[in-house]
Amino acid sequence: MELKVCGMRDPENIRSLISEVGPDWMGLIFYPKSPRNVPDEKAAHLKEFPVKKVGVFVNETEQEILKKVDQFGLAAIQLHGMETVDFVKELSEKTDSELWKVISVGPEIDWKSLEGYLPFVSKFLFDTATAAHGGSGKRFDWEILKTYPFDKGFLLSGGLDEECAEEVLDLREQIPQLQGVDLNSKFEEAPGLKNIEKLINFKSRLIHSGTNN
Numbered sequence: 001m002e003l004k005v006c007g008m009r010d011p012e013n014i015r016s017l018i019s020e021v022g023p024d025w026m027g028l029i030f031y032p033k034s035p036r037n038v039p040d041e042k043a044a045h046l047k048e049f050p051v052k053k054v055g056v057f058v059n060e061t062e063q064e065i066l067k068k069v070d071q072f073g074l075a076a077i078q079l080h081g082m083e084t085v086d087f088v089k090e091l092s093e094k095t096d097s098e099l100w101k102v103i104s105v106g107p108e109i110d111w112k113s114l115e116g117y118l119p120f121v122s123k124f125l126f127d128t129a130t131a132a133h134g135g136s137g138k139r140f141d142w143e144i145l146k147t148y149p150f151d152k153g154f155l156l157s158g159g160l161d162e163e164c165a166e167e168v169l170d171l172r173e174q175i176p177q178l179q180g181v182d183l184n185s186k187f188e189e190a191p192g193l194k195n196i197e198k199l200i201n202f203k204s205r206l207i208h209s210g211t212n213n
């Protein structure tokens with residue numbers, strides 16, 4: 001099971017994350033309205049950290065996304081706004097980084113509306129729909145994912161906390177396309193500063209309740 005820890009930006013906290021938790025992905029948020037936004041002056045410090053980085057963007061221009069890909073060495077681009085299939089297709093022609101499309105989940109999902117993204121994205125990420133786009137700390141009703149009709153893998157996101165590791169593993173038993181989890185505000189001391197103990201605890205619950213592969 002893949003582990004993404006999102007909303008990182010503090011170098012000391014990142015060092016601890018890498019050495020003590022070892023996530024598969026570290027999320028850097030490039031959305032000025034987010035309290036976890038990575039400001040430009042942090043750029044020099046973050047690129048060299050030995051972990052795969054995913055940049056989180058909300059309705060950003062292609063030019064700005066590609067600039068950040070270079071600046072931070074982003075292995076993946078997480079599109080967390082209203083990006084259209086055409087936008088994603090064009091972006092896919094200009095970068096080798098993985099593209100992830102976020103689906104903001106409300107009471108229903110029109111699965112057909114996701115079909116156009118399939119050739120261009122490496123995975124979907126399902127997050128709770130909110131006005132702030134992400135980082136809400138709120139879960140959506142996971143039942144809706146049991147009707148997921150595609151083979152493409154996805155990450156589960158939105159309000160995941162220390163207590164839900166076993167539930168996630170149960171869900172994965174029923175939906176093998178559930179490829180990993182995205183952890184954020186429920187593991188924070190303050191926006192952008194993660195509690196490493198909580199992350200270690202979550203990871204060990206994932207491993208000891210099942211397998212983390």
Ligand SMILES: O=C(O)c1ccccc1NCC(=O)[C@H](O)[C@H](O)COP(=O)(O)O
Nearest residue numbers: 006034133134135136137158159184185
């Ligand atoms: O975290 C933010 O502040 C944020 C703001 C706007 C767009 C995306 C944002 N976060 C991206 C993520 O991938 C989060 O991990 C995801 O929204 C889940 O957050 P949480 O509900 O706090 O676990």
